[in-house]
Every structure is written in structure tokens, then in C-alpha cells.
Amino acid sequence: MFGYILRRLLIAVPVLFGVTIINFIIMRMAPGNPIDMLVSPKLPDAAREAKAIELGLNDPVYMQYWNWLKNLVMHGDLGYSMYTSEPVVSMILERMGPTLILMGTALVLGLLIAIPLGILSATKQYSKLDYIFVTGSFLGISIPNFFLGLILVYVFAVQLNWLPSGGMKEVGADGGFGTLLMHMILPIIVLVANVAGRNIRYVRSSMLEILGQDYLRTARAKGLKEVFVVNRHALRNALIPIVTIIGLEIPILFGGAVVIEQIFSWPGIGQLTLSSIMNRDYSTLMGLNLVAAFVVIAANILTDIVYAFVDPRIRKSYVGGAK
Amino acid sequence: MESLLSVKHVTTAFDTEHGKVTSTSDVSFDVKHGETLAIVGESGSGKSVTALSIMRLLGKNGHIAEGEVRLNGVDLAKLSDADMQKLRGNDVSMIFQEPMTALNPVLTIGYQLVEAIRLHMPLDKKEAKKLAIEMLTKVGIPQAERVIKQFPFALSGGMRQRVMIAMALVCKPKLLIADEPTTALDVTVQAQIIRLLHALCKEYDTAVMLITHDLGVVAEMADRVVVMYAGQVVETTDVYTLFEQPLHPYTVGLLNSIPSMDFDDKELQAIPGTIPSNYNALPGCRFANRCPLATEYCHSNKPELMDTGDGHLTRCFEWRKLQQGGHLQ
Numbered sequence: 001m002f003g004y005i006l007r008r009l010l011i012a013v014p015v016l017f018g019v020t021i022i023n024f025i026i027m028r029m030a031p032g033n034p035i036d037m038l039v040s041p042k043l044p045d046a047a048r049e050a051k052a053i054e055l056g057l058n059d060p061v062y063m064q065y066w067n068w069l070k071n072l073v074m075h076g077d078l079g080y081s082m083y084t085s086e087p088v089v090s091m092i093l094e095r096m097g098p099t100l101i102l103m104g105t106a107l108v109l110g111l112l113i114a115i116p117l118g119i120l121s122a123t124k125q126y127s128k129l130d131y132i133f134v135t136g137s138f139l140g141i142s143i144p145n146f147f148l149g150l151i152l153v154y155v156f157a158v159q160l161n162w163l164p165s166g167g168m169k170e171v172g173a174d175g176g177f178g179t180l181l182m183h184m185i186l187p188i189i190v191l192v193a194n195v196a197g198r199n200i201r202y203v204r205s206s207m208l209e210i211l212g213q214d215y216l217r218t219a220r221a222k223g224l225k226e227v228f229v230v231n232r233h234a235l236r237n238a239l240i241p242i243v244t245i246i247g248l249e250i251p252i253l254f255g256g257a258v259v260i261e262q263i264f265s266w267p268g269i270g271q272l273t274l275s276s277i278m279n280r281d282y283s284t285l286m287g288l289n290l291v292a293a294f295v296v297i298a299a300n301i302l303t304d305i306v307y308a309f310v311d312p313r314i315r316k317s318y319v320g321g322a323k
Numbered sequence: 324m325e326s327l328l329s330v331k332h333v334t335t336a337f338d339t340e341h342g343k344v345t346s347t348s349d350v351s352f353d354v355k356h357g358e359t360l361a362i363v364g365e366s367g368s369g370k371s372v373t374a375l376s377i378m379r380l381l382g383k384n385g386h387i388a389e390g391e392v393r394l395n396g397v398d399l400a401k402l403s404d405a406d407m408q409k410l411r412g413n414d415v416s417m418i419f420q421e422p423m424t425a426l427n428p429v430l431t432i433g434y435q436l437v438e439a440i441r442l443h444m445p446l447d448k449k450e451a452k453k454l455a456i457e458m459l460t461k462v463g464i465p466q467a468e469r470v471i472k473q474f475p476f477a478l479s480g481g482m483r484q485r486v487m488i489a490m491a492l493v494c495k496p497k498l499l500i501a502d503e504p505t506t507a508l509d510v511t512v513q514a515q516i517i518r519l520l521h522a523l524c525k526e527y528d529t530a531v532m533l534i535t536h537d538l539g540v541v542a543e544m545a546d547r548v549v550v551m552y553a554g555q556v557v558e559t560t561d562v563y564t565l566f567e568q569p570l571h572p573y574t575v576g577l578l579n580s581i582p583s584m585d586f587d588d589k590e591l592q593a594i595p596g597t598i599p600s601n602y603n604a605l606p607g608c609r610f611a612n613r614c615p616l617a618t619e620y621c622h623s624n625k626p627e628l629m630d631t632g633d634g635h636l637t638r639c640f641e642w643r644k645l646q647q648g649g650h651l652q
Binding site for chain 2: 213214215217218219220221222223224225226233236237240310311312313316
């Protein structure tokens with residue numbers, strides 16, 4: 001098992017570099033450049049040229065990538081933002097917290113809702129309750145995040161004035177846990193509607209497949225109460241495919257942050273990404289790409305590890321493979 | 324002697340998209356303390372449904388529509404779900420046809436056995452584990468201490484069926500329902516499993532309701548036999564009479580379809596045709612369309628179970644012909 005994880009980690013390193021190379025090339029192929037965003041078009045060409053040399057934009061593209069990589073590997077440094085001149089690492093770290101709070105809460109809450117409702121929906125298949133849950137989950141998946149977000153802002157912030165329309169705290173105020181919570185409610189509702197909606201269906205269909213299995217009849221024949229048959233014997237098996245889906249959902253959530261954070265002015269990674277793209281802030285974008293690639297790879301490895309925990313057959317093959 | 328299990332006029336029905344469908348009708352038989360009753364019949368004759376009706380494990384669409392199932396005088400059809408749960412695995416337990424899928428793949432053998440033990444016995448985890456190891460050793464599993472830590476996928480079909488037997492018998496039930504326990508196993512393993520079942524049930528004084536279509540298994544294990552066809556009991560007798568003097572043409576057909584090793588040139592006998600799918604709607608005997616003895620009368624009149632003497636029951640108008648003429652063919 002340990003050997004297996006180590007191997008996965010080692011493979012992850014070249015993958016990460018591959019992702020950064022591709023990102024770098026695509027980014028440089030896109031039209032526009034940071035100079036246009038930084039310097040007034042009225043300035044003489046000489047001044048533009050001087051800025052370009054300062055930022056290293058006149059070097060050959062492969063040299064630019066090499067310099068970026070050298071800095072990262074030798075010094076753990078992602079360079080400075082071409083737009084704000086702040087260190088990229090500190091910019092990302094500063095934005096990481098808010099995004100993790102938002103996405104983590106949404107994922108946990110979404111699953112806490114989806115798993116019990118999915119189980120209930122499956123065990124009471126074709127009942128009224130089942131129809132209500134399935135319809136609800138369908139709505140949750142179908143309504144686009146930005147649309148639901150805008151409706152919520154309109155109703156609860158603009159019309160009713162119950163909740164703030166965006167940000168993490170009031171302008172100028174220090175903010176505490178209470179205000180953070182108030183600011184989180186609307187974006188969390190949007191994200192949870194989506195996460196729960198998707199997962200209710202996954203849990204339900206996974207559960208339905210397991211509920212017809214022979215070993216549940218064996219469990220019942222032992223005299224086990226139905227509650228335990230479902231929650232001990234069936235759920236353990238139904239969770240195996242769910243684990244994979246949750247693993248895939250972490251990067252999706254991370255990407256979904258771009259839209260949600262923009263609507264709710266949430267000062268997170270998503271907002272930073274969008275503004276960096278607007279500003280053609282190459283160095284910050286490279287840093288963000290690296291983080292995104294890392295999240296995807298980490299989520300995948302984590303999924304495999306959790307997979308082994310829930311499925312002994314997989315665990316066995318890992319142990320065998322590590323020898 | 325009072326019967327341990329008494330199934331009386333049980334009709335089992337399923338709710339389907341096309342309305343209520345009757346699967347077995349008017350099934351009656353008794354199992355006495357410590358005896359082995361075999362239920363024989365081809366696929367679709369209602370053997371398994373009868374077994375699951377007794378266990379009340381038909382699923383949410385199936386239920387006992389009529390009749391009663393008495394275990395030690397208590398009508399199981401009328402018990403609450405909670406009371407039925409207390410009975411399952413303790414007074415009456417069951418082993419299934421397919422050992423490869425009957426054990427939960429993500430729980431260890433030990434967990435599944437200990438769970439069964441602790442549901443019905445006031446033991447702590449350690450004592451239950453000790454009993455589990457003892458029981459596994461008893462059913463012939465080598466290195467039981469190691470096996471309880473393993474997951475089902477590590478065991479062969481025969482080993483898994485031994486685990487199922489251990490799990491079913493660990494609480495020393497009064498009745499064991501074995502639903503084709505050897506059908507899915509290799510021929511060499513079949514005999515071992517049957518002998519093991521036989522020996523353990525004799526030791527625990529557990530009555531067995533053995534469902535099978537293998538008449539060899541019947542000869543090996545059973546005291547009495549119930550023959551089922553198209554959801555009905557067609558013949559009930561002791562095992563010797565069944566082989567010597569069967570009084571239902573279907574039973575005769577079953578006996579004739581056992582491959583013979585004696586003559587190379589003897590063709591394998593089969594009962595022509597299949598169970599009619601609309602058997603509930605037939606006006607006459609359900610076997611009539613495949614029966615060599617069937618008359619006009621058989622096609623338009625429903626036979627009841629008739630006592631031919633000594634408790635030998637048959638559902639055939641023409642049984643006297645069989646009695647006089649011996650075997651058909």
C-alpha cells in the first residue's frame with residue numbers, strides 16, 4: 001500500500017511539469033499581452049520596450065519557461081505578478097483560505113444531505129418521497145450556478161435585505177465568525193444545491209444496484225434489522241463508486257469557484273484567476289495553473305487511497321502490486 | 324408427534340406491473356423435529372418461493388396471500404417484522420444456492436459470523452470470535468484463525484458455502500432451509516458439502532428443509548420428499564416409496580430423467596415440454612399437457628391432493644394406473 005502511494009506520487013511529478021508546459025504554451029498563444037494592460041497606449045514604443053525587457057517578455061518563449069521553472073525548483077519561488085508586482089505565492093496563499101472555506105463547506109454539507117436522502121430515495125423507490133427527492137435533485141443539477149446565484153442575491157439581498165450580497169465581510173469592518181457565516185449562506189446554498197443534487201442521484205442509483213444483491217438477503221436471513229442491512233451491509237458497498245465520484249468533484253468544485261466567487265465577490269482563487277486572465281498576468285496564471293493541476297492530481301491520489309479503504313479487493317491488489 | 328414446521332394451504336403472490344400474480348398455490352407440508360424434508364421439482368416449480376415465504380424474505384412485492392406457516396405452533400405469516408427478525412437466524416436459518424454472492428464482499432468472514440452470533444447470543448466480541456473460529460473449524464475450514472480476518476473474495480465457492488453453513492448453524496436453529504446448497508459447486512465438492520450438512524444437522528438435531536432438483540442428493544439426505552410442480556405440491560411421501568413406487572407421473576418423469584450409467588445405448592429420458600406459464604388459469608391438471616397418462620377428464624378438472632394410504636399423497640386422478648403398472652416405460 002505504501003509503495004503504491006509512493007509510486008503514484010513519483011508519477012505525479014512529471015505530470016505536473018507536463019501540465020505547466022502545456023499551459024505555458026497555450027497561454028502564450030492567446031492574443032494580448034501584459035504590456036497592453038500595464039502601460040498606456042499613448043506612451044512611446046521605447047517605454048513599452050523597456051517594460052517588456054524588464055518583465056523578460058522579449059526572451060525566447062522556452063527561455064521564459066526555463067526561467068520560471070528554475071525559480072520554482074531552486075527557490076520554490078513563483079515569481080512576481082506582472083500586474084501588481086506582488087509575489088505570486090503570497091497572492092495565491094491569501095486567496096486559498098476563502099476558497100477552501102467555501103468549497104470545503106459546500107462539499108461536506110452537500111454530501112451530508114445527499115447520502116441520507118439518496119439512501120432513503122433508493123430504499124423507498126417509486127414512493128412519493130423518492131419522487132420529491134429525485135425531482136429536487138434534478139432541479140439542483142439543472143439550474144445553472146450563476147442563475148440561482150443571481151436570483152438569491154435579488155431576493156435575499158436586494159429585495160428582503162436579509163443577507164449581504166457578496167464579499168466575506170462588511171467594507172471597513174473587521175468581521176467575525178458571525179459575519180463570515182452570514183456572507184457564506186447564499187454562495188453555499190448555490191453550491192450545495194448543485195453538489196447535493198448531483199450526488200443524491202449517484203447515491204440512489206448506486207444503492208439501488210446494491211439493494212438487489214444476494215448478500216443482503218443473507219444479512220436479513222441472519223435476523224439483522226433492516227436499518228443495519230441498509231446502513232451497514234448495503235451502504236459500505238454502495239459507497240465504493242461514490243468515492244470515485246466525490247474524488248472527481250473536488251476539481252470541479254475548484255473550477256466552479258470561478259463563477260460563484262465572481263457573482264458573490266468572494267475574494268478567493270476563482271476571482272484571482274479571472275482577474276489574472278483579464279490582465280494577461282502570465283506569472284500569476286502560471287502559479288494558479290500549477291495549483292489547479294496539483295489539486296486535480298492530489299484529488300485523484302486521495303481517491304485511490306480512500307478506494308482501497310472501502311474496497312478490500314482493491315486493497316489486496318495494491319499490496320500485491322507493491323511487492 | 325407435533326410437527327416443527329407446518330405449512331398449510333399457503334398461497335404466495337407477487338404484486339407486479341400486470342397486477343397480482345400467484346406464484347405458488349395451496350402448498351402444504353410438515354417438517355418434523357430433526358428430520359430432513361426434501362422439496363424437489365424443476366426450475367420455476369415454486370420451491371424457492373416456498374422457502375422464502377417461510378423466511379418472509381420475498382422482498383417488498385411478495386407476500387403470503389393465504390394460508391399459515393406454523394413454526395412450533397406460531398404462525399410466522401402473522402408475526403410482526405421485529406418478532407420475525409428475532410426468529411431468523413436463531414430458530415430458522417437459511418443457506419442459499421449461490422455462495423459466490425451470498426457473502427458481503429466488503430466485510431470480513433469474521434465480522435459476518437460474529438454479527439450473526441451476537442444478534443442472537445449474549446456474548447461479547449471476544450467470545451463470539453472464539454465461537455466463530457470453533458464453528459469454522461467444525462465445518463472443515465483449515466486455519467480458521469486466519470480465515471476470519473479474510474474477505475470472501477479470498478475463498479473458493481466450496482469454502483464460502485462452508486462459511487454459510489457455519490453462519491446458518493452457529494445459533495443451533497431448529498430448522499435449516501437449504502436452497503439448492505450444492506447446485507453452484509463443483510461435483511467433487513457437492514458430496515462433501517452434503518455430507519457435512521447431514522452430519523452437522525444430525526449433531527445439532529436441526530431439521531432440514533432441503534430444496535433441490537438433484538435426486539441423488541435426495542437419496543443421500545432426505546427422510547421424506549415433497550415434489551412440486553407449477554407452484555403446487557404434486558406428491559408427498561417418504562424417500563423409499565418415492566424411488567420404489569412414485570404415484571405421480573411427474574415424479575416418474577423426474578426419476579426417469581436421471582442419467583443411467585448402466586447402458587451406453589440408453590437415451591437420456593426427458594419430460595417433454597416445459598411448465599406452462601399460465602398455469603394459474605388452466606382449468607384442469609397443471610401437468611396434463613406433458614403427461615403420458617392424461618385423459619380428457621384431466622384437462623378439464625383440477626385434481627386435489629389425494630391420500631393413497633400411509634400418508635402418501637398425490638395430485639393425480641390416474642395414480643392407480645401407476646400403482647398397478649409400476650413405473651412408466
